[in-house]
Amino acid sequence: MNSIARIALLFLLLALISGCAKKTLVALVPDPDGKTGSISVESAGGSVTIDTSYQATTLGDAKTQPSAPVQMAKETLDTIFKEALSVQPKQPLHFLLYFRQDTTLTPESAKLLPNIIATIQERNSNDISVIGHTDTLGSKEYNTTLSKDRASAVKKQLIKQGAEATAIRTTSHGKENPLIPTADNVSEPRNRRVEVVVR
Amino acid sequence: MKSIYREFLVATLVLISTLAYGADMDHAGIVKSLEGEVTIARNDQTIKAEPNLRLLEGDVVQTGPNGKAGLILEDDTVISMGFNSKIAIKSFMFQPNEKKLSLIASVFHGTISFISGQIAKLAPKQSLIETPYATIGSRGTHILIQVD
Numbered sequence: 443m444n445s446i447a448r449i450a451l452l453f454l455l456l457a458l459i460s461g462c463a464k465k466t467l468v469a470l471v472p473d474p475d476g477k478t479g480s481i482s483v484e485s486a487g488g489s490v491t492i493d494t495s496y497q498a499t500t501l502g503d504a505k506t507q508p509s510a511p512v513q514m515a516k517e518t519l520d521t522i523f524k525e526a527l528s529v530q531p532k533q534p535l536h537f538l539l540y541f542r543q544d545t546t547l548t549p550e551s552a553k554l555l556p557n558i559i560a561t562i563q564e565r566n567s568n569d570i571s572v573i574g575h576t577d578t579l580g581s582k583e584y585n586t587t588l589s590k591d592r593a594s595a596v597k598k599q600l601i602k603q604g605a606e607a608t609a610i611r612t613t614s615h616g617k618e619n620p621l622i623p624t625a626d627n628v629s630e631p632r633n634r635r636v637e638v639v640v641r
Numbered sequence: 642m643k644s645i646y647r648e649f650l651v652a653t654l655v656l657i658s659t660l661a662y663g664a665d666m667d668h669a670g671i672v673k674s675l676e677g678e679v680t681i682a683r684n685d686q687t688i689k690a691e692p693n694l695r696l697l698e699g700d701v702v703q704t705g706p707n708g709k710a711g712l713i714l715e716d717d718t719v720i721s722m723g724f725n726s727k728i729a730i731k732s733f734m735f736q737p738n739e740k741k742l743s744l745i746a747s748v749f750h751g752t753i754s755f756i757s758g759q760i761a762k763l764a765p766k767q768s769l770i771e772t773p774y775a776t777i778g779s780r781g782t783h784i785l786i787q788v789d
Contacts, residue, residue: 464750464773467787474756479782485775498785504774523785525723526754531673531711533719533756568693569671571715586738611668618737619763641671641713 468508469498469519474533483508535561537638538621540631545595552599559603561640567609569641572597574614577633578626582616589614589636596636667697669733670714674721678705698733704751717758718744726751731771735760743767753786755779 468483470492480493488507490499496519497511520527537558539551547555562570574589593612601607620633672679672694679690682701688694690702690710704710704726711721716735722728732745742764746755748771757779761768770777772788 463789465789466772466774467785468772468775468777469785471783471785473781473783477781479757479780481777481779481782481784483775483777501774508775519785522787523723523752523754525709526721526726526752526785529674529676529709529711530721530754530756531713531719534713534717566693569695569713613736614738616738618740619759639717641673 463502466501467498467522468492468500469496469514471495471516471519531641532565534639534641535565537561537640539596539636539638541592541634541636545592547596547599555599555603558600558638558640559605562605562609565640567640568606570600570605570610571637571639571641572600572610572612573619573637573639574612574616575619575621575633575635575637576617577620577628577630578617578624579629580627586614586616589616592636596638600638667699668695668715669698669700669730670696670712670718672696672702672710673713674711675709677708677724679703679708679710680705696730698730701727701729703727714744714758716744716760718760719754719756719758720746721754723752726753728753737763745769745771747771748786748788749773750788755784755786757782757784 470478470481472478472495478495480491482489482491483499485501485504485508487505490508490511492499492511496514496516498514499508499511501508537554539554540548542548572593574593576585576589593614597610597612600610621635622630622632624630672690672692675690675692680703681688681690683697696712702710702712704722704724706725709723713719714733727749729747731747732743734741734743742760744760755770757768761779762781765780768779772786777784
């Protein structure tokens with residue numbers, strides 16, 4: 443009886459340990475474009491910054507500071523994250539379209555439309571964003587209206603060339619998400635664009 | 642009588658625009674790729690995930706013992722999940738024009754690959770990944786997270 447109770451207690455302890463321990467590993471690896479960013483990992487016990495590829499920190503509880511960064515082999519990380527990485531979707535593709543004064547595409551940009559349609563088909567995408575952007579010249583209202591009109595014009599063109607209307611969402615980022623950052627009230631043709639994102 | 646009609650019309654229009662606006666506001670991304678059992682917990686419902694399923698802010702995504710999933714969020718964040726993994730899209734706002742930018746993802750357990758998107762670039766402080774023991778802040782990068 444005593445030994446059964448002891449075994450039961452042991453099982454309970456094991457269950458507690460395995461159930462509670464949420465050992466955590468956080469690793470930094472290169473971006474899809476090859477660059478390496480930086481991360482900070484912060485627990486109640488302190489924080490650690492990592493800015494070198496294939497370095498990692500580990501934690502065994504919330505009260506201790508995350509471990510100092512340790513170098514890991516790429517192969518080790520590839521093994522641990524094999525399943526997750528095997529279904530990693532391709533990065534969304536961005537196309538930039540430019541306009542004449544009004545809502546008519548420049549001839550160069552109009553030529554891109556068939557490429558966009560081909561990408562939509564290749565990725566079997568039902569999630570396409572058409573985003574209007576402006577430069578910082580002029581009022582917010584004026585720019586918002588113009589960029590919305592331009593986004594709508596592009597949506598119409600895409601539907602005409604075979605895209606599903608229900609797969610396309612149009613939005614406007616106004617002057618808040620520029621391609622080329624500038625001060626306010628600066629004319630910058632490269633920021634006057636419609637961006638098509640195919641996911 | 643006329644004014645009642647008008648009020649009804651106004652109320653209907655308000656309702657329709659709220660619904661349309663609300664649906665758009667909630668949109669966070671899609672399930673792009675998956676294998677095996679993958680479920681989404683939304684409010685009190687459990688939805689079986691399918692490719693191209695739309696994800697909303699607040700969704701909890703879980704993979705089974707043989708399940709894997711790849712997600713793409715509206716701001717280009719790409720998240721992929723290995724077996725027995727569970728995450729939540731706790732907060733998602735990507736409206737640069739209104740200066741509303743926020744992405745808080747929670748990792749409960751499993752193996753996760755996280756490639757940050759535009760929110761991390763435009764508002765690094767509003768882009769966080771929570772794990773049971775620590776919070777990860779990032780600036781335009783690829784992170785691998787394992788929580789046992």
